[in-house]
Amino acid sequence: MTAARNITRRAAILAGFAGAGALIWNADNLTLNPSFSRVFHAVEDWTRMSQRMLLQPGQLAKEYSVADISPVFKPNGTFNPGGAEYDAHIAQDFVNWRLKIGGLVRHPMSLSIAELRGLPSRTQITRHDCVEGWSAIGMWTGVQLGLLLKAAGLASGARYAVFHCADNLDGEPIKGGEQGPGQYYESIDLVDAFHPQTLIAYNLNGKPLGVPNGAPLRLRVERQLGYKQAKYLQRIEITDSFRNVAGGYGGYWEDRGYEWYAGI
Structure with a gap:
């Protein structure tokens, strides 16, 4: 790839991120307005399509060496789901x-x-980039999600994998200022589900996941942001x-104004 092509590629990606980032920053206000909501999702679609045009579908996120692993992998969001059932599992x-694994399988x-x-x-060994602006490098071990989905056998019409979680963040407003159920969930499409770096991870830095970092299982979809x-x-x-x-927007934070496709 020539230097000029590299510059063009970076400029296109950064332009998409800048537009999408501005919309995320103002999501609470913009998504109250239907016109801005349409613009918001148009920019999101542009970001997703442009990234996939510029990157090969199977291209890997950068991987690092053991020497690059962060001394502390900062947890974020829920640190412990709590409740009698989860405490019993601990x-x-x-x-x-x-x-x-169910649904259209x-x-x-x-x-x-x-x-x-x-x-x-x-x-x-990959870098976790948070929408809040911090990052950390960790070593993840787990099962490739694609392997599990192949075993389950996708049925006709399958398009998305939705991940339902044990943590509940009830009380955060959803779009329009209403209150909604706070059970955390996320989703990706099947392109990312079958990416070789998309894992159902059970180890971080060679040890079983700790509770603050998502024990016993968490999703790793390395070409997208931390949420x-x-x-x-x-x-x-x-x-x-x-x-x-x-x-109806594909994720806990997406229901509250974030982009569904958070590619990096």
């Missing part, structure tokens, strides 16, 4: 935790942590649409 070292699955650890794994990396995973739902899922 006490039992998550031996009874199950990851369920031919073979619904329910897997224990031990069963997930028994499957082929991938380890990658897409859902923690405390309980269930994966394959669907053709978000319209019947929570606020």
Whole structure:
């Protein structure tokens, strides 16, 4: 790739991020107005399409060396879902935790942590970029999501993977200023679901995930921002649409004005 082409590529990506970032920064105000909402989602679509045109679908996010790992991987969002059920799982070292895969699949699955650890794994050292402006580098080990979805067998119409989590952030306003259910969830499309770096991770830096960082399972989708990396995973739902899922925009923060596609 020539230097000129490199510059053009970077400029296109940065332009898309700048426009999308400005909209995210003002999301609380903009998304109250239907006209701004249409602009917001148009910019989001442009960001997604331009990134995928400029990057090969299977191109990897940058991976780092062990020497680059951050001394502390900062947790964010929920530090502990709490509640009697989750506390019992902690006490039992998550031996009874199950990851369920259902929706538009031919073979619904329910897997224990031990069963997930028994499957082929991938380890990658990548950088986590938070929408708040900080980053950290960590070594993640887990099962490739694509492997699980192949085993489950996608049914006709499947378009998205929705990740349902144990943490509840009830009380944050959804679009329009209304109050809504606060159970955390996220989603990605099948392009990202089958990306080789998209993991259902159970280890961070060679050790089982700690509670603040999402024990026992979290999503790693390395080409998107931190709020897409859902923690405390309980269930994966394959669907053709978000319209019947929570606020209908594909994620807890997306229901409150963030971009659904948070590519970096």
